[in-house]
Amino acid sequence: MINLANRVQTLTPSTTLAITAKANELKAKGVDVIGLGAGEPDYNTPENILAAAYASMKEGKTKYTPSGGLPALKKAIIDKLQRDQQLSYQPNEIMVGIGAKHVLYTLFQVLLNEGDEVIIPIPYWVSYPEQVKLAQGVPVYIEATASQEYKITAQQLREAITDRTKAIILNTPSNPTGMIYSKEELAELAEVCREFDVLIVSDEIYEKLIYGEASHTSVAELSEDAKNRTIIINGVSKSHSMTGWRIGYAAGDAAIIKAMTDLASHSTSNPTTTSQYAAIEAYNGTQEPVEEMRSAFESRLDTIFPKVAAIPGFKVLRPQGAFYLLPDVSEAAQKTGYSSVDDFATALLTEANVAVIPGSGFGSHSTIRLSYATSLEALEKAVGRIHEFVQSKWND
Incomplete structure (x- = not known):
């Protein structure tokens, strides 16, 4: 048997990858999963950048x-x-x-x-x-x-x-x-x-x-x-x-x-x-696409933030940058019958069909991360599912 180096045996498995793998598995089965785990913009690279890359290849800069x-x-x-x-x-x-x-x-x-x-x-x-x-x-x-x-x-x-x-x-x-x-x-x-x-x-x-x-x-x-x-x-x-x-x-x-x-x-x-x-x-080159994307993210934030803040048991600060919300959902998890936020996040995926990232992967065990780097339609649908899920299971 091959013994791996000690340095890789200390690595902590990625909760992000685990949730993503499970979400992809459900999607492959035809389940309508909405993913809010994206750590990347949902826009394509601007055209002027694509053109510059193509030109460099045609010019033999490879x-x-x-x-x-x-x-x-x-x-x-x-x-x-x-x-x-x-x-x-x-x-x-x-x-x-x-x-x-x-x-x-x-x-x-x-x-x-x-x-x-x-x-x-x-x-x-x-x-x-x-x-x-x-x-x-x-x-x-x-x-x-x-x-x-x-x-x-x-x-x-x-x-x-x-x-x-x-x-x-x-x-x-x-x-x-x-x-x-x-x-x-x-x-x-x-x-x-x-x-x-x-x-x-x-x-x-x-x-x-x-x-x-x-x-x-x-x-x-x-x-x-x-x-x-x-x-x-x-x-x-x-x-x-x-x-x-x-x-x-x-x-x-x-x-x-x-x-x-x-x-x-x-x-x-x-x-x-x-x-x-x-x-x-x-x-x-031009920075106009950068501003267009930033403006779109801000518009999504303006729409989605109050909806997330209104979910029972969610406590969330309005972010100033990036494209993530990090609500503390410990009360929501407890009131809906889950012993940990990780379990709550798993249930959101398997029962509400919304993929979020447990905050434990970021050292923050009471939170989940929601990315708004996706369409506003998908965001509103996903937040609606989460709200309905919490309300249906809430137990005082």
């Missing part, structure tokens, strides 16, 4: 590129960071990878030694802890409650730091909460990181999907010290509906970026060439 990305794409990223955040970077401070997830994985591989700690606020994106563990690091969790708008405080951060702390991950706008750290909140966290010399990993993949009066600030904007200790993680997946193209990037300290690039040269060779040319157009 060969290897530099491991850390095409110089033209690095320039497009540098121009984007200057345009949007007024941040100045050099090409040796940019690394392009196969999606933001791969970039994060590569970062932790070059950053962490065995036992190094990375602070991860709860709720978190599912892959953060697993990637830290795969790099032999130790995830250290700080719970951010609904009363805090799911954002940690400077005092919580200070109390969590030890002599093994290497970094903190900040995700703003957040998956799964949709909440955004204000400039003032980021400044307080950055000051603690300066005091204890902690690196900041700033995941800004949802920065273009922001609603109402909210605005996005990158922690790297706050000061020279904050910029020097921040690695920005971003990409075109969410902003330009390019999830399948797999292009993300890191911006930050040149020594870290060089190490990441060197590691990528031995693992992936380079990001997909055609996708890089598509990403160049995504950043350099």
Whole structure:
């Protein structure tokens, strides 16, 4: 019998994938399942980006590129960071990878030694802890409650730091909460990181999907010290509906970026060439499709949020960004006879035919995640089913 490496035996199975697999199984049997688990926009990649990709292939641009990305794409990223955040970077401070997830994985591989700690606020994106563990690091969790708008405080951060702390991950706008750290909140966290010399990993993949009066600030904007200790993680997946193209990037300290690039040269060779040319157009071309998609998501949120908030036993904060709702459904689960929110989520799938993601996958066991990256018709139908399901089983 083959013994697998210890590093993969520590991985936690994905609740997201389990729910998705069950939903697909039911759909294959002809069941009308509505999926609210999508972590990607439901729009196709804009036409100008498709055209640029096609043109690059026709021109024979289908060969290897530099491991850390095409110089033209690095320039497009540098121009984007200057345009949007007024941040100045050099090409040796940019690394392009196969999606933001791969970039994060590569970062932790070059950053962490065995036992190094990375602070991860709860709720978190599912892959953060697993990637830290795969790099032999130790995830250290700080719970951010609904009363805090799911954002940690400077005092919580200070109390969590030890002599093994290497970094903190900040995700703003957040998956799964949709909440955004204000400039003032980021400044307080950055000051603690300066005091204890902690690196900041700033995941800004949802920065273009922001609603109402909210605005996005990158922690790297706050000061020279904050910029020097921040690695920005971003990409075109969410902003330009390019999830399948797999292009993300890191911006930050040149020594870290060089190490990441060197590691990528031995693992992936380079990001997909055609996708890089598509990403160049995504950043350099018209941004009108980005705004059209953002506006559509905001319209869906305006319609669907009050309907979710009206479901008995659901407590939900209005998100400021991304495309998720994270209601606390612990009361609804208890009142409908389920011992856990995971069981409640399973029942929603098998009985109400609505697929949602249990919050346990994000470290938040009282919640479920609902994605509104689907049609308004499907959203209203799904929320109606959930409401009816809860009402039919409610028991005082």
